[in-house]
Structure formats: C-alpha cells, structure tokens
Amino acid sequence: MTLPAGKYSGIVKNPFQGEAFSKLGTFRGLLELRSPAEKGFILSEYGRVAGAYARDSDEFYRGDEALNYFRHHGRELSGENQSSESEYILRSYSEQEFQEALEFCTEHDLITTSESTSEPAAAVSHDDAGLRSILKQPGVIAVMAFFEGFAVKSFGNADFEQVAAIAEDFLRAGKRISTDLNMGGLTQILLESQNRKCIIAPYGDLNICLVTTAEANLGMLRLALNRIQTELK
Template sequence: MLPDGVSLGRLQGPLAALATISPHFTGAVRIDGPGGTGFVLVQSGDPYAAAFESTGKDLLLGGDEAYRYLLDRPSLDYELIAYTSEETEAARRVSGETGCLIDGGGAKPAAPTEPMSTERLEHVARQPGVIAVSVFHEGFALQSLGSADFEQVAAVAEDLLRAGTRITGDMEMGDLSQMVLETPAGKLIIAPYGDLSLCILAKSDANLGLIRLSIRSMQDGTV
C-alpha cells in the first residue's frame, strides 16, 4: 500500500504536462480514468515508479512499460498527492517489492536519437512570415528560435499530432505530413520529423506554400 500523503487537488490532461505545472513535484500521481487506474511516483520531478490496470483488468502494466503507456495517453484524470521524504522512501520500497520501479527514470523522455541541428531550424525560421519555430519531443520543447513561448503548448501540440495521425490512419489517407491551425491573428503549423516534431508560428499573411515546402525538404532529408 502506498502512503496516504496530502492531496494537492485533481487535474485533467496529459501526464507530460505535469513537468510544466509542477516541475519539482514529489509524491504520487494517482490516476483514475479514463480507461483504468494506476499511479506514477515522482521525486523532485523525476518519475521512479509506475503501474496501470485497465478498467476491464485485461491490461496490467508496471515499471517502464506502465510509465510509457501513461505518458502516451492524450488525457488522464489524476490527483496529485504530496509526500514527505519518509513517505517517499516508503513508496519506493513498496514499488521495489511489487516490481513497479522505472529503470530509465527522468521527468523528461529520453533524448531523441538524432537531435535537430540549428541550421535546419534556421532554414524554417528564415521563411517569410515565420515568427518562431520549435522542435519538441514527447511533449517537451527541446530547441526554439524566435519570439514565442512553446513550453506551454508543446504537450498539446504533441497530442494534436497523435490525434491527426490516428485520423489519417483511420481514413486510410497515408502518413500525416503536416497540420495547420489558422486564426485571423496567425497560423500554427505542426509537423512530424523523424522521432521529433516541429511547431511553427507564422503571421496571418505568411505564405504557407513556402513554409510547407521548407518542412517537406527537411522531412525528405534534402536540407
């Protein structure tokens, strides 16, 4: 049994957003739907244990497998439970006994195998009308150029990209190349790039054709 701790309130959203909401959190993230129950234990922002059981009990995961599964969920209902240092040690001991410890650890996902070069980001940033560009990985902004705060939207952009990929797959449209969000004030383009993702903020009158072409040349490996 995990320590009771002190409840800090309930939240809803992707697990990756916790790093932005409370980057130095220590305690338990108790998950209650949708789809099942579980927990992630965190110390100073670093997850060290996780478990998940689906509602129908047909899926039971622990450790790294549970953590990656929960990290990939687009939205979770969860409660933050703060732990003291004594409660943290007790929780870690219980997790070790039940096989729920995470081998990899780390609040941020592992670094991608091929980091984005600054020259490639600059290639996109130089396109007419581009305000800022960022590269992110599993909900965390890794590199950015220009004047925009991508930290707050990286996790949501990742969720949109995953949702778009599922939609194009269900509609048998082939692989997703780009997504565009457009308002009277500007445009936001989200695109996959290997195991990374791109997010480009542009002016409302920006030439989307040139921006799309620059993204496509990066995806094809010609720049």
C-alpha cells in the same frame, strides 16, 4: 517536508515506451503518475532518474524498486492496455525546487542508484540546426519540436507550453481524421486565421510546430520543412 508543486508542463502517456524518455532530455522535474489504481512519481533531471516512488492497491515501492515498477507498468501500457487511463503529469522544477525534491527523496529513501534510462545529451543537441533554420524563414514567429504535448526544443516567441499541448491535440485529431477518411499517413496540418498560420508536421521521432505571420509564404516553408525532415532520415 513535501514535494514542491513545480510548474505544469504537459502530459506524457508512457515515458518508458521506446525512446520516449530520451525526449525529456531538457526536462528537470517530476513525472507524477495519475491512474485509478496506482500512484507515484519519478524525479528526473535531464533524462536521469534521481528518485522514484510507486504505490498500488497491494504495496508501495521506493527507489530502484519503484523505477522497476514503472518500467513494468510502461511495458503493460505498450501492450494490450494502450487505452489505459494512466498518464504522467509533467511538473518542471527550478534548480532550488529540484534540490528540495532531492532532499525529500533522500529523507524518505526514494533515491535511485540506476543511471539514466536514456542518453540526455543526444536529446539536448538534437535538431537545433534544423529548427533554427526554420526560424530564419521570413514570417516565422516561433518553431518548436514537441513530443506527447511537451515542448522538447523551442525557439522564437510563443507560450510553448500552451502551444505544445494544443498542437498535440490537433496532431491526434488529424491522424484520426486521415485514418477515418482513408487518406494515408498524415504529413502536415495547416491552421490558418486572419492573423497567424500554424503548421504541424512529423519530424523524425518527434513532431514540429511552426507559428507564422499571415503573410508567410507556405510554399517556401514547406520546402524548408521537407529539407530538415529529409536530413533526419
């Protein structure tokens, strides 16, 4: 028996940095560690760790030992080694796939006894009202709160996995450009074409991305964005 492949859902650099794990409160599946020197995975269900496995050049770790290993690994990434090549591939599971993965972890003694690393309920309900109010604005096709290229909450009609990954790339590039040009902190990115507009902006400890029609009123959208951003402060 092997772990289900699942569906690719993005990349997280360090799920154990700050409150990062809580942003995965709507995620059920596998976080697969990719690193030149280390391998492993975390089985997560809406913010709760169900199983874990880790291996480095010296030994391997199962269950709670693996989870502790990942936490230590996360602290290292948050420190001097922020340029590390390590990353976690997100693979979302259906209910059946999750049960198969849980059976795999049970069979190989990978089940964790530790409870969640966060409070998933807060992540599930976080920002719904604000996002829905944006979706009601004239011309808005889709709105999404995202973190590290992963769609945390989304409403409307779009390929949110693709949008989240691209929005993350734009956000990082925008932050780098604003820093290089001494423009101060990034407040908003606007991408405009003949058919669509896309707005990316900070949103509390997450980020927000809007996809609109070409006719959408940017002034009204900025006012609506500013209102929900202020509500989070």
